[in-house]
Amino acid sequence: MNLLLILSGKIVIFISKILNLGNGSTWPGHIALNIDKNFIKNIIEKNKDLKIILIAGTNGKTTTGKLIQTILEGSGKRVFQNTAGANLLNGVVSSLTKFSSISGKINFDYAIFEIDENTLPLILKNIKPEIIILINLFRDQLDRYGEVNAISKKWKDALASLGSKTSLILNSDDPQIAYLGDAIKNEVKYFGVKGRKLQNTEHASDSTYCPKCGNKLSYRTITFSHLGDWKCSKGELKRPKTDLENFEFYPLPGLYNKYNTNAAVLTARELGISNEKIKKALTSFQPAFGRQEIIKYKNKKIQIFLSKNPASFNQSLNIITELKATHLLIILNDRIPDGRDVSWIWDVDFEKYLENSTEISVAGDRACDMALRLKYAGMDNFKTYESLKIAVTEALKGAHDNEILYTLPTYSAMLDLRKILTGKSIL
Amino acid sequence: MKNRQSSIVNRQYYITIGWLYPELMSTYGDRGNIICLAKRCEWRKIGVQAINLNEGFSPKLLNGVDILFMGGAQDTQQGIVSKDFTSRKIEALKSKIEGGTPGLYICGAYQFLGKYYKEADGNKIKGLDIFDLYTEHPGVGKERLIGNIAIKTSDGSVVVGFENHGGRTYLGKNLKPFGQVIKGYGNNSIDGTEGAIYKNSIGTYLHGPILPKNPLLADYLIKTALKVKYGKDLELEKLDDSLEEKARMAIAKRLQIAI
Numbered sequence: 001m002n003l004l005l006i007l008s009g010k011i012v013i014f015i016s017k018i019l020n021l022g023n024g025s026t027w028p029g030h031i032a033l034n035i036d037k038n039f040i041k042n043i044i045e046k047n048k049d050l051k052i053i054l055i056a057g058t059n060g061k062t063t064t065g066k067l068i069q070t071i072l073e074g075s076g077k078r079v080f081q082n083t084a085g086a087n088l089l090n091g092v093v094s095s096l097t098k099f100s101s102i103s104g105k106i107n108f109d110y111a112i113f114e115i116d117e118n119t120l121p122l123i124l125k126n127i128k129p130e131i132i133i134l135i136n137l138f139r140d141q142l143d144r145y146g147e148v149n150a151i152s153k154k155w156k157d158a159l160a161s162l163g164s165k166t167s168l169i170l171n172s173d174d175p176q177i178a179y180l181g182d183a184i185k186n187e188v189k190y191f192g193v194k195g196r197k198l199q200n201t202e203h204a205s206d207s208t209y210c211p212k213c214g215n216k217l218s219y220r221t222i223t224f225s226h227l228g229d230w231k232c233s234k235g236e237l238k239r240p241k242t243d244l245e246n247f248e249f250y251p252l253p254g255l256y257n258k259y260n261t262n263a264a265v266l267t268a269r270e271l272g273i274s275n276e277k278i279k280k281a282l283t284s285f286q287p288a289f290g291r292q293e294i295i296k297y298k299n300k301k302i303q304i305f306l307s308k309n310p311a312s313f314n315q316s317l318n319i320i321t322e323l324k325a326t327h328l329l330i331i332l333n334d335r336i337p338d339g340r341d342v343s344w345i346w347d348v349d350f351e352k353y354l355e356n357s358t359e360i361s362v363a364g365d366r367a368c369d370m371a372l373r374l375k376y377a378g379m380d381n382f383k384t385y386e387s388l389k390i391a392v393t394e395a396l397k398g399a400h401d402n403e404i405l406y407t408l409p410t411y412s413a414m415l416d417l418r419k420i421l422t423g424k425s426i427l
Numbered sequence: 428m429k430n431r432q433s434s435i436v437n438r439q440y441y442i443t444i445g446w447l448y449p450e451l452m453s454t455y456g457d458r459g460n461i462i463c464l465a466k467r468c469e470w471r472k473i474g475v476q477a478i479n480l481n482e483g484f485s486p487k488l489l490n491g492v493d494i495l496f497m498g499g500a501q502d503t504q505q506g507i508v509s510k511d512f513t514s515r516k517i518e519a520l521k522s523k524i525e526g527g528t529p530g531l532y533i534c535g536a537y538q539f540l541g542k543y544y545k546e547a548d549g550n551k552i553k554g555l556d557i558f559d560l561y562t563e564h565p566g567v568g569k570e571r572l573i574g575n576i577a578i579k580t581s582d583g584s585v586v587v588g589f590e591n592h593g594g595r596t597y598l599g600k601n602l603k604p605f606g607q608v609i610k611g612y613g614n615n616s617i618d619g620t621e622g623a624i625y626k627n628s629i630g631t632y633l634h635g636p637i638l639p640k641n642p643l644l645a646d647y648l649i650k651t652a653l654k655v656k657y658g659k660d661l662e663l664e665k666l667d668d669s670l671e672e673k674a675r676m677a678i679a680k681r682l683q684i685a686i
Binding site for chain 1: 459636677
């Protein structure tokens with residue numbers, strides 16, 4: 001049965017490629033799962049030498065996965081990863097199909113799967129991973145997922161029944177994530193980032209209350225949002241001691257990428273790779289689709305910063321402010337991968353970052369909502385477009401050859417934008 | 428120059444917005460409502476400040492508040508707020524609402540003003556019992572009511588927004604709904620009502636930033652606050668709301684309704 005499913009999956013992938021429908025990264029899995037619920041379990045059992053690394057969290061899954069892949073490949077390992085964004089069960093199955101032979105043999109050392117927040121408990125029923133990396137939990141797509149606290153509770157329950165073989169790599173600075181390492185029998189390593197003394201919390205904070213007892217948390221230092229050196233004001237829970245805070249080389253700018261890199265480095269160390277090899281591999285790192293990716297278009301440069309929730313949007317704004325952006329295109333969609341509710345844009349600190357000297361274009365299905373947000377942030381230098389293609393063309397017209405057009409799209413908007421810029425779709 | 432005189436006049440007016448539990452009851456961009464109220468006052472040269480009424484605030488602070496706002500929350504957070512509402516605080520809030528202080532209470536806050544909230548597992552949480560309504564969750568696994576929504580209020584204007592709630596709210600006989608559902612679910616997806624209005628307080632499921640896309644509602648709160656505070660009807664200066672109108676039309680088009 002497996003053989004047939006793998007074969008049909010491969011045919012779907014092939015046809016989607018030929019017809020330029022994207023890489024066929026979810027369909028084959030969808031079909032296989034409908035026919036055989038135990039597809040994942042069965043194929044994994046056949047490949048006992050394949051080590052699996054799972055990555056979950058609201059922001060940074062794709063970049064962290066790509067960083068780990070780069071490091072592992074730099075030490076001669078054979079690695080594959082599920083396609084960015086195809087992080088539900090069907091995406092995992094599709095990638096297993098793609099990288100296995102027709103008989104179900106997978107000739108790789110490592111599989112890295114980025115996993116959607118809600119899918120993590122499900123996948124743990126099917127897979128015994130070598131390592132699980134949990135990066136952070138921010139507000140994201142509440143219309144789909146429910147609440148941050150609810151997800152963290154589901155994770156805690158799922159992790160309680162892990163086999164002892166699995167190690168955890170956790171973010172010490174995110175209270176909800178660090179708490180997952182509390183009272184667990186598995187090996188746990190923590191990564192964090194050195195913060196600054198607390199002034200005013202940015203607005204988009206999610207868990208300023210103790211995940212264990214519900215009392216208020218106090219922060220000695222903060223990096224961004226609710227990440228920092230935290231401590232419960234009443235109980236004994238506090239930021240655990242970190243195993244890695246600073247590495248000698250960071251391939252991408254931005255505090256959030258410091259977290260992603262630290263998570264990847266700590267994972268690589270756990271797998272026995274030397275600092276020297278890690279550093280060497282990281283110097284050749286290329287960003288993932290839409291994650292600070294630079295694309296040349298009509299002789300001009302466009303850089304894409306996927307911005308899908310208040311935390312990632314604030315971080316994108318922070319970076320482009322440091323880069324002294326002169327031209328900015330914001331694209332807001334409300335399709336299912338973006339979350340149908342766009343209320344979150346009011347939690348983004350536009351007031352803090354944007355200046356009236358930047359030329360701003362706004363596009364996407366919910367361009368009007370974004371325009372309104374900018375108006376109430378005191379901006380009056382923006383133009384709103386119904387068509388993304390026209391928005392890109394017009395925004396580029398204003399940019400000189402040496403200026404970069406910075407774009408901040410939501411998820412599906414990023415895919416639309418890349419399609420315009422490269423002529424191909426990803427998913 | 429036309430506005431100069433009125434702006435001098437307007438400087439006499441001052442509004443304090445009281446944001447109840449911004450750290451706990453703020454899940455869906457609720458801050459947008461505070462930003463909207465403040466900006467629409469500023470643009471008219473009406474003095475404005477927003478004060479945060481966080482966990483442990485003194486009930487005396489409520490005395491100086493002209494507009495009250497409280498947003499939605501995650502369940503755990505709602506539990507903390509519930510504990511923080513001492514009987515003195517409940518009395519203070521009740522007397523503000525009974526005295527006509529305008530307010531906007533969204534989602535979790537709206538449910539909280541009622542008699543009780545019955546959770547999915549049957550557990551009953553007592554409400555503040557200021558609004559004659561109760562809310563019940565239909566049970567684990569029952570669908571949440573999620574999506575874009577448009578309602579018609581009693582004055583005939585259309586309010587648009589987004590709703591996302593598990594609880595179903597039922598109004599008492601004498602409590603007026605905030606509006607009738609045109610598209611969406613509303614209080615309970617059965618009786619066609621949405622929200623509730625009592626004195627000058629509005630409870631609604633249209634969550635997060637309801638005011639920016641509904642400037643009429645924002646202005647109603649400001650106007651009412653001035654009336655209660657200064658005892659006279661003041662005509663608010665008209666603002667250019669063309670962008671707001673465009674954003675409203677975009678939702679109307681999406682919902683395939685005329686507004």
